[in-house]
Amino acid sequence: MNVATASSTQTPAYPGASKLFQPVALGRYRLPHRIAMAPLTRSRARQPCNVPGPLNASYYAQRASAAVIISEATQVSMQGQGYAWTPGIHSLEQIEGWRLVTGAVHGVGGLIFLQLWHVGRISHPSLQPDCMLPVAPSAIRPAGEAFIENETGEGALVPFVTPRALQAEEMPYLVQQYVRGARNAMEAGFDGVEVHGANGYLLEQFICSRTNLRDDDYGRRVENRARLLLEVLDEVCELCGPDRVGVRLSPLSTFNDVADDEPEATFGYIAGKLNDYGLAYLHVINPDAAALEQGSEVGPGVRRMLDLMRETYRGTLMIAGGFGRDSAEMWLQEGRADLIAFGRKFIANPDLPERLRQSAPLNDPDPATFYGGGAKGYTDYLTLAQERGEAPRPQIDDRWR
Numbered sequence: 440m441n442v443a444t445a446s447s448t449q450t451p452a453y454p455g456a457s458k459l460f461q462p463v464a465l466g467r468y469r470l471p472h473r474i475a476m477a478p479l480t481r482s483r484a485r486q487p488c489n490v491p492g493p494l495n496a497s498y499y500a501q502r503a504s505a506a507v508i509i510s511e512a513t514q515v516s517m518q519g520q521g522y523a524w525t526p527g528i529h530s531l532e533q534i535e536g537w538r539l540v541t542g543a544v545h546g547v548g549g550l551i552f553l554q555l556w557h558v559g560r561i562s563h564p565s566l567q568p569d570c571m572l573p574v575a576p577s578a579i580r581p582a583g584e585a586f587i588e589n590e591t592g593e594g595a596l597v598p599f600v601t602p603r604a605l606q607a608e609e610m611p612y613l614v615q616q617y618v619r620g621a622r623n624a625m626e627a628g629f630d631g632v633e634v635h636g637a638n639g640y641l642l643e644q645f646i647c648s649r650t651n652l653r654d655d656d657y658g659r660r661v662e663n664r665a666r667l668l669l670e671v672l673d674e675v676c677e678l679c680g681p682d683r684v685g686v687r688l689s690p691l692s693t694f695n696d697v698a699d700d701e702p703e704a705t706f707g708y709i710a711g712k713l714n715d716y717g718l719a720y721l722h723v724i725n726p727d728a729a730a731l732e733q734g735s736e737v738g739p740g741v742r743r744m745l746d747l748m749r750e751t752y753r754g755t756l757m758i759a760g761g762f763g764r765d766s767a768e769m770w771l772q773e774g775r776a777d778l779i780a781f782g783r784k785f786i787a788n789p790d791l792p793e794r795l796r797q798s799a800p801l802n803d804p805d806p807a808t809f810y811g812g813g814a815k816g817y818t819d820y821l822t823l824a825q826e827r828g829e830a831p832r833p834q835i836d837d838r839w840r
């Protein structure tokens with residue numbers, strides 16, 4: 440008996456017409472439904488050297504019924520690391536570690552992309568090679584604190600420092616960090632990569648006018664502020680094939696102390712440029728997740744921005760941020776997105792697609808175990824089948840494949 444058979448007596452909220460469970464193309468892949476797993480930093484890479492291991496493989500394999508998993512943000516270099524215990528994709532050991540993960544996910548029929556990450560200024564000398572300063576488009580210290588490992592091996596928060604402004608001559612080296620990360624990801628067996636252009640990290644620090652005060656070819660006009668992102672995409676698409684590359688953007692977000700003076704012009708320009716690439720998808724974070732969580736519509740400014748992204752970008756659009764079953768279904772029905780990515784709900788519900796299909800109750804995530812630690816709050820959330828006392832099993836429903 441498979442999971443679907445066990446639940447076939449339940450009535451879905453959108454009988455027959457659910458868009459969540461209609462197939463969709465994602466680059467070269469055909470996905471069986473539209474529920475993606477959003478990238479989620481969990482800070483559980485093996486130490487030293489930030490290497491994924493068997494625990495991480497179990498975690499991802501448990502969630503392989505997602506239409507596609509986007510891995511936690513993964514630093515492309517030591518310079519790109521900004522938090523203790525996050526995994527990298529720049530050493531042989533890390534490639535081997537990630538092979539365990541991709542093997543486990545593929546073994547149960549899943550699809551997994553790796554999120555390529557350089558944090559820029561959202562770091563600290565204690566995380567940098569030779570305790571150097573973190574790098575950024577401009578020497579502007581972010582508000583807030585970095586999460587590092589202290590002398591006794593525990594996590595600690597310390598104030599950010601003023602980063603070193605990158606020199607123009609260094610830009611090809613930065614692009615090459617992403618290229619090496621993408622090459623390593625392919626070698627580790629990933630099905631694709633997502634370039635992390637969101638959440639106030641390096642690429643968004645370049646994109647946004649308040650964090651980029653440069654007066655060279657990488658600053659001032661939007662064409663220049665978007666240059667690094669587009670150069671990275673040129674090379675990564677060349678390497679992987681554009682139909683295995685996605686990009687994540689977070690217009691209107693102020694996370695990690697970024698802001699842009701003309702967000703519609705900036706992100707409208709970028710969304711338009713992305714049409715030239717034939718990417719697998721564009722992934723946009725809804726900055727008004729709180730509204731959806733309260734069951735209301737996003738604010739008018741956010742609505743305008745998300746509509747702009749939808750109208751401007753002609754490829755497959757994934758949206759994340761605050762979605763539940765009904766809001767996800769509604770947004771798909773209204774054509775506002777092609778896929779919905781779920782973050783926190785996937786942390787607490789390894790079988791989220793099946794739970795959504797049945798309109799079954801969801802487990803609540805425990806924020807205390809989001810970052811760091813071991814199996815607790817990571818691989819011990821139960822599936823519906825386990826709640827019924829059945830042994831754990833692969834989470835792929837054959838009818839969706």
Ligand SMILES: Cc1cc2nc3c(=O)[nH]c(=O)nc-3n(C[C@H](O)[C@H](O)[C@H](O)COP(=O)(O)O)c2cc1C
Pocket residue numbers: 477478479480481510511512554635637638687724728759760761762780781782783784809810
């Ligand atoms: C614990 C945690 C870790 C996250 N890590 C990442 C990350 O590594 N990369 C990223 O782009 N977004 C990250 N995010 C943002 C999520 O991908 C997602 O956009 C956000 O949680 C909103 O979706 P949700 O309301 O479904 O949780 C993280 C969010 C959480 C809660």
